[in-house]
Amino acid sequence: MPYQSPVPHMRFLLDKVVGFDAVRATDRFAEATPDMVDAILTEAGKMCDEVLAPLQRVGDQHPATLENGKVRTPPGFAEGYRAIADGGWIGMSAHPDTGGLGLPMTLTNAVNDMICGACLAIQLNPLMTQGQIEALEHHASEDIKALYIPKLISGDWCGTMNLTEPQAGSDVGALRTKAEPNGDGTYAITGQKIYISWADNDFTENVCHLVLARLPDGAPGTKGISLFMVPKMIPDEDGNPGARNSLRVVSLEHKMGLHGSPTAVMEYNGATGWLVGEPHGGMAAMFTMMNNARLGVGTHGIGVAEGAYQHALAYALDRRQGKVGGTGTIVEHPDVRRMLASMKADTFAARAIAFANAVAIDMGTATDDPAWQARAALLTPITKAFGTEVGMRVAELGVQVHGGMGYIEETGAAQYSRDVRVSAIYEGTNGIQAIDLVGRKMMDGGEAAIALIDEICEGADAAKATLPDLAQDVYEAAETLREAVEWLVAQEMPDRLAGATPFLMGFARVLGGHFHLIAARQGDDGHERLARFYITRLLPEYAAHLAEARAGAADLMALTLDDLGA
Numbered sequence: 001m002p003y004q005s006p007v008p009h010m011r012f013l014l015d016k017v018v019g020f021d022a023v024r025a026t027d028r029f030a031e032a033t034p035d036m037v038d039a040i041l042t043e044a045g046k047m048c049d050e051v052l053a054p055l056q057r058v059g060d061q062h063p064a065t066l067e068n069g070k071v072r073t074p075p076g077f078a079e080g081y082r083a084i085a086d087g088g089w090i091g092m093s094a095h096p097d098t099g100g101l102g103l104p105m106t107l108t109n110a111v112n113d114m115i116c117g118a119c120l121a122i123q124l125n126p127l128m129t130q131g132q133i134e135a136l137e138h139h140a141s142e143d144i145k146a147l148y149i150p151k152l153i154s155g156d157w158c159g160t161m162n163l164t165e166p167q168a169g170s171d172v173g174a175l176r177t178k179a180e181p182n183g184d185g186t187y188a189i190t191g192q193k194i195y196i197s198w199a200d201n202d203f204t205e206n207v208c209h210l211v212l213a214r215l216p217d218g219a220p221g222t223k224g225i226s227l228f229m230v231p232k233m234i235p236d237e238d239g240n241p242g243a244r245n246s247l248r249v250v251s252l253e254h255k256m257g258l259h260g261s262p263t264a265v266m267e268y269n270g271a272t273g274w275l276v277g278e279p280h281g282g283m284a285a286m287f288t289m290m291n292n293a294r295l296g297v298g299t300h301g302i303g304v305a306e307g308a309y310q311h312a313l314a315y316a317l318d319r320r321q322g323k324v325g326g327t328g329t330i331v332e333h334p335d336v337r338r339m340l341a342s343m344k345a346d347t348f349a350a351r352a353i354a355f356a357n358a359v360a361i362d363m364g365t366a367t368d369d370p371a372w373q374a375r376a377a378l379l380t381p382i383t384k385a386f387g388t389e390v391g392m393r394v395a396e397l398g399v400q401v402h403g404g405m406g407y408i409e410e411t412g413a414a415q416y417s418r419d420v421r422v423s424a425i426y427e428g429t430n431g432i433q434a435i436d437l438v439g440r441k442m443m444d445g446g447e448a449a450i451a452l453i454d455e456i457c458e459g460a461d462a463a464k465a466t467l468p469d470l471a472q473d474v475y476e477a478a479e480t481l482r483e484a485v486e487w488l489v490a491q492e493m494p495d496r497l498a499g500a501t502p503f504l505m506g507f508a509r510v511l512g513g514h515f516h517l518i519a520a521r522q523g524d525d526g527h528e529r530l531a532r533f534y535i536t537r538l539l540p541e542y543a544a545h546l547a548e549a550r551a552g553a554a555d556l557m558a559l560t561l562d563d564l565g566a
Contacts, residue, residue: 003053005045005114016522018355028366029104044111051083052118058316059121059260060415066252071200074260078203080122085155090126094133098149106358120259120419125198127296132159135289139277157206162193170520173221179213188270189213189230200249200265206241207232212282222246227282228273246271258416267306279501298354298383300423301391305347308398315402343394345534349512350390353418357383378441381433386508389424395420446489448544453482456514470535473511477542481510484546498556499549513539
């Protein structure tokens with residue numbers, strides 16, 4: 001069965017589960033009517049199914065290459081990218097003043113989800129550009145906005161982000177890239193960056209790099225970092241690509257997966273750059289782009305989970321093995337059905353969390369309400385980490401459903417697992433997301449988390465009349481989560497950090513139960529059955545996660561290097 005964009009599932013989530021009606025009720029997003037949403041999802045889904053999905057295997061089997069200093073992309077990728085750009089999908093949420101459509105981030109997230117499921121390797125390109133557009137909208141000068149954003153929205157130019165260096169990974173403050181004033185308002189950028197996704201291609205006129213570097217008077221650490229726009233081709237007086245800048249792709253990485261997406265080592269040798277934002281304020285500007293990307297990367301996991309599930313389901317409905325009733329295929333085996341149900345239920349939970357995250361972003365944008373903004377901030381690390389964990393787990397189960405054929409590359413099952421694995425690493429590892437959740441996102445004393453838990457409890461109370469057993473399970477899970485939040489905010493940082501990852505996973509499990517319960521109340525037997533599976537079999541994991549989260553750091557840090565075999 002070829003990939004089919006899950007348009008009906010997305011409509012259901014938007015209309016019945018995550019509260020998108022509140023977004024369209026705002027003045028800012030009043031144009032996002034049901035008819036418009038339906039048209040967007042339908043057209044984007046058609047593009048994904050017919051144009052992008054056929055590129056999934058092509059990109060894996062014909063990787064991007066570096067030839068004489070130029071990146072050559074897989075066959076068909078140029079046409080696939082052009083379909084995304086010409087459809088207006090890159091600038092969906094960009095401001096109309098610069099050529100964007102001004103639509104809710106929730107709809108951009110839904111379209112990105114479908115593109116990820118069709119061909120993750122190509123989706124990384126517009127994702128980087130979308131994040132760059134948002135960073136420029138918030139931090140760049142009017143001249144830079146006017147020059148770059150319309151071309152990024154049209155897809156004629158594309159964007160990247162350059163943070164990591166060989167000695168400066170998660171510790172961004174250790175970077176060594178320098179920015180020297182040229183005396184004319186520009187800067188000479190010198191240094192090396194690694195792991196740069198889509199650092200070059202053969203289908204856009206220009207590639208626009210946002211580069212973190214340190215000015216001569218920049219203080220050590222992150223407080224002394226500035227952000228610069230460093231294009232591959234320096235724009236001429238008319239804003240068209242002019243002279244080649246002093247930068248180059250040194251090499252492309254040989255990766256476990258995502259072979260169609262070039263990941264480069266970049267070298268800047270006095271390249272001309274323009275300051276974005278205030279001097280030494282680069283991290284604030286880059287975090288705007290990174291937070292956009294973290295929602296997008298969580299969606300990478302969800303999109304891949306969808307693709308892997310569809311692939312596994314098609315195989316299970318066709319493969320005959322053993323004496324089974326019904327269809328006579330392996331889907332009749334209880335353990336195979338368990339795996340498929342786990343894949344589907346977790347994909348639903350992760351997608352609902354991501355959509356709820358996007359709704360909170362839109363409501364914060366439309367209303368400037370600090371409560372909505374706090375909710376968006378709280379859900380971002382959960383979306384990124386849980387979405388990618390689900391992507392990895394679902395892709396792994398997809399291989400298992402295929403049995404021995406899953407280990408054979410020709411079936412395509414293993415590609416999902418290889419492609420999605422990096423999503424738990426880039427844009428801040430999942431461990432860093434958990435640290436962010438228990439640290440920065442709990443600086444309010446847990447207020448945003450408790451407000452969300454209150455809503456979960458209210459929803460469970462409302463469901464007790466019709467689904468008493470499921471509602472009680474969700475209610476008890478939410479109260480256990482409340483106790484964990486209250487314990488967490490009372491602890492010193494070492495004890496928080498020791499349980500950060502299980503805390504995030506426990507939080508996500510409870511959120512998944514909440515959204516499944518909402519779905520079950522909509523009167524559809526299929527959603528009720530799926531919710532019963534999730535709440536009965538997957539939700540109980542929250543108890544173990546939250547127990548570990550409250551274990552503290554003492555036993556963990558008591559382990560010596562000798563104990564670890566070092």
